[in-house]
Amino acid sequence: MNDTSSADARPDSSEMETGMQHPSQAQIREQVLQYYTAATEDYRTWSRGMNMHFGYWRWGMNPFRREAMLQEMNQQVLARLQLPLERPTRLADLGGGTGATARSAVASYPELAVDVVTIVPTQIEIGRRLNEQAERGHAISMHCVDFTATGLPAESCDAVCMIESACHAEGPTKAAVLAEAYRLLKPGGHFLMVDAMLLRELPEKGVLSRLMAKVYWRWCLSWAVPEMCRQDLLPAALRAQGFDEPKIENWSWKVAPSVAHVPLFATYFAIVEIIKARGRLPLWRWRHIAASLLTPLLGLRRCTFTYGAVLARKPPASSGDSKPGI
Secondary structure, X not given: OOOOOOXXXXXXXXXXXHHHOOOOHXXXXXXXXXXXXXXXXXXHHHOOOOOOOOOOOOOOOOOOOHHHHHHHHHHHHHHHOOOOOOOOEEEEEEOOOOOHHHHHHHHHOOOEEEEEEEOOXXXXXXXXXXXXXXXXXXXXXXXXXXXXXXXXXXXXXXXXEEEOOHHHXXXXXXXXXXXXXXXXXXXXXXXXXXXXXXXXXXXXXXXHHHHHHHHHHHHHHHOOOOOOEEHHHHHHHHHHHOOOOOEEXXXXXXXXXXHOOHHHHHHHHXXXXXXXXXXXXXXXXXXXXXXXXXXXXXXXXXXXXXXXXXXXXXXXXXXXXXXXXX
């Protein structure tokens, strides 16, 4: 698949069928690399701090201040990781983009170091420049590696997080990245995955269900997502890796105010960028616009889709430090 500056490379209906198949790990990697190479700079318009995720709204916040909600998402994630303030600690952000969450983290935790993992060289370059200007940016290390095989030392991290990045991994439970998170964590460390998810198997019976299935697969294709994680399968998948019983929080209403920014924002962005490029946008930038506009539609189907936070702990060493059956 070629996304170089093809003028008329708008997604067509035949590509939707491709999205319904299960791509190989190599194909997934290539699609993710192409998408973020083409679209990372577009996120500057969404967030001054290059936060490449939705925001978290809590009572008392102004729902029209998007950047504040984006930063609040970072803080909500960090709070659940239970990072100590009094001693040196290490966090791995798998699929951490340009390091926006990491910059929030090191500014809030004076003894924290963060490893940001991404396969996109463009994000590494942007992240390093932003880190140089950030408070305690020297405490952030950028790694251009696959988040399922980081090469970082085993049991070197006090916590591991993934914000809207696990969706790019293979399979309905994202087992490979769960295994890597478990390997990286010290005993007693916490893992947090925040993402849009399927509540259960995608229903395709009935006119509305079939229509939403088409919207879903178009969304997946447009955002280089092989398939969403299945929330109903996650607890067993995490236990199989060796994690304690996970806790699942429904954040759908928490992110709704920032998702509500998308239709107007994406429409304005599309018009401006299409005019600037004289209609000749690369394929993956067209797809980025399409996925953005489809996101609120998926969010309305609350019986099928959710936005959740899944928190799990690696058992302390005294509880046994091997996976079940090993």
